[in-house]
Amino acid sequence: MGRKVNLSSFTMRPVLAARSLPELYIPFNLPSPVGSEAQYVTDAMCSGHLAGDGGFTSRCHALLERVLGVRRALLTTSCTDALEMAAILLDVSAGDEVILPTFTFVSVANAFVLRGARPVFADIRPDTLNLDETRLERLITARTKAIVVVHYGGVACEMDAILEIARRRNVPVIEDAAQGLFGRYRGRWLGSMGALGAFSFHGTKNFTCGEGGALAVNDAGLVERAEVIRQKGTNRHRFVRGEIDAYMWMDVGSSYLPSELLAAFLLAQLEARERVQAQRGSVWQFYDTNLRGWAADRGVTLPVIPPWCDQAYHLFCLLLPSREDRPALMAHLNDAGIGSAPHYSPLHLSPMGRQFTGRPGDCPVAEDVADRLLRLPFYRTLTDRELGRVVEALHRW
Numbered sequence: 001m002g003r004k005v006n007l008s009s010f011t012m013r014p015v016l017a018a019r020s021l022p023e024l025y026i027p028f029n030l031p032s033p034v035g036s037e038a039q040y041v042t043d044a045m046c047s048g049h050l051a052g053d054g055g056f057t058s059r060c061h062a063l064l065e066r067v068l069g070v071r072r073a074l075l076t077t078s079c080t081d082a083l084e085m086a087a088i089l090l091d092v093s094a095g096d097e098v099i100l101p102t103f104t105f106v107s108v109a110n111a112f113v114l115r116g117a118r119p120v121f122a123d124i125r126p127d128t129l130n131l132d133e134t135r136l137e138r139l140i141t142a143r144t145k146a147i148v149v150v151h152y153g154g155v156a157c158e159m160d161a162i163l164e165i166a167r168r169r170n171v172p173v174i175e176d177a178a179q180g181l182f183g184r185y186r187g188r189w190l191g192s193m194g195a196l197g198a199f200s201f202h203g204t205k206n207f208t209c210g211e212g213g214a215l216a217v218n219d220a221g222l223v224e225r226a227e228v229i230r231q232k233g234t235n236r237h238r239f240v241r242g243e244i245d246a247y248m249w250m251d252v253g254s255s256y257l258p259s260e261l262l263a264a265f266l267l268a269q270l271e272a273r274e275r276v277q278a279q280r281g282s283v284w285q286f287y288d289t290n291l292r293g294w295a296a297d298r299g300v301t302l303p304v305i306p307p308w309c310d311q312a313y314h315l316f317c318l319l320l321p322s323r324e325d326r327p328a329l330m331a332h333l334n335d336a337g338i339g340s341a342p343h344y345s346p347l348h349l350s351p352m353g354r355q356f357t358g359r360p361g362d363c364p365v366a367e368d369v370a371d372r373l374l375r376l377p378f379y380r381t382l383t384d385r386e387l388g389r390v391v392e393a394l395h396r397w
Contacts, residue, residue: 026386028339030379031203031210034272040264052257053240056264060214063270067182068189070197070216072223074230075263076256079178079200079213083111086146086174086196086215088229088252089222092117096145101131102346102353103366104150108176109347117145118356121348123363127304129373130157132365137165144169149194150176154206154312155305156185159193172219174198181207182277183312190312195219201266206280206314206380207273209266212258229253279380280313283387287316287376290391316376317343323371329397330374336393341375 044056057075064073076082092098094116100108102121109119120139125132129152136147147166149157154177166173173194177183180190181199191197196219201212217226227237233253238244258266269276288302295302301319305311320326326342333340346366348358360367376390 025337026377028341028377029204031208032381034268036268037265040268041261044260044264050260054260056260056267060263060267068192070192070218071220072217074215075258076213076215077258078211079198080107081256082198082213082215085229087111087115089226090146090172092145097143098146099139100148101150102348102363103344108148124366126365128155133158133161140169144171146172146174148174151180151190154180154183154314156190156309159185179314180312184310186308191216207269209262212262230256276380283382284313284316286387294395315378318374320372326374332397333393338390338393339377343373346370
């Protein structure tokens with residue numbers, strides 16, 4: 001328990017001013033339109049083209065390619081599908097091994113397990129909670145087919161070291177930038193540095209169409225095949241471009257195209273990226289400014305952002321002193337009308353992970369962090385009044 005803190009003592013944000021609202025429940029996450037989604041979706045409905053790869057999809061592709069500087073961007077129905085495409089593109093098959101952090105979402109493992117590969121779980125750094133690059137090389141064997149890095153919270157992994165190891169050992173790198181769109185590492189966009197990059201537009205992400213994703217293809221040698229795999233294994237993309245008279249079954253693949261309705265909604269979000277990121281950055285800074293002293297007093301660790309990383313402002317999490325603190329703090333926040341959430345459970349300790357020889361003690365940092373981490377409400381339309389309630393509740397805990 002601590003002293004009561006008055007809202008007037010908080011450092012306010014420059015982007016969103018406080019407003020007078022009733023004391024309603026503050027959810028953990030709340031997707032919000034930017035304003036032009038309804039018009040774009042209506043335009044898509046009136047266009048006569050509702051299936052994938054219409055005009056709105058093309059505009060999303062062009063925007064991502066132009067801004068991120070990737071060779072090819074392809075919308076998918078989810079980040080999971082983008083990762084599954086990556087597994088097919090790299091010919092992952094039975095007997096292969098794929099290195100990935102244990103502290104991540106299950107889709108990262110499933111994409112490769114579905115191809116018959118064995119996931120090799122890597123521990124994470126205690127600061128950024130990203131894959132620990134100092135422990136990476138010892139996990140590489142003659143069977144290693146790919147290294148998957150996950151930019152946790154939109155903060156970049158140590159890509160220079162990882163890419164150098166991968167180059168030396170001739171292993172391709174896949175960037176899971178599901179939380180990292182428009183984040184950067186030493187000036188380079190997340191998702192643009194590995195052979196392939198995967199993004200998410202799920203309802204919990206900075207930019208959303210409810211469900212959606214994208215694959216960034218940075219290796220020129222993979223572009224043509226990526227388009228085939230995405231179109232059910234056919235060369236339909238060439239037919240649509242007028243390059244051939246008919247399309248045929250060319251390769252394995254599946255139906256990974258989102259509809260034009262989703263692409264239209266997403267385009268509106270992407271076009272407002274500067275405003276969205278400024279508002280999310282403002283929320284992040286409010287927490288960081290107003291919780292720094294409290295955290296030091298309580299032994300709580302706040303997010304660590306290396307100076308060479310421009311984060312994507314995806315989340316704000318607390319690392320609590322003990323695992324017993326988390327359920328107590330979650331209950332305290334809930335009583336105050338505030339949502340919160342833990343995050344990943346280490347994959348190597350899951351029932352499925354144990355089938356791949358995962359054992360307690362394999363990844364000690366992830367095992368320690370997973371039970372102490374708590375995410376605070378984070379979305380761009382949080383007001384200063386609402387943020388003040390969250391901070392005050394934490395000070396009272």
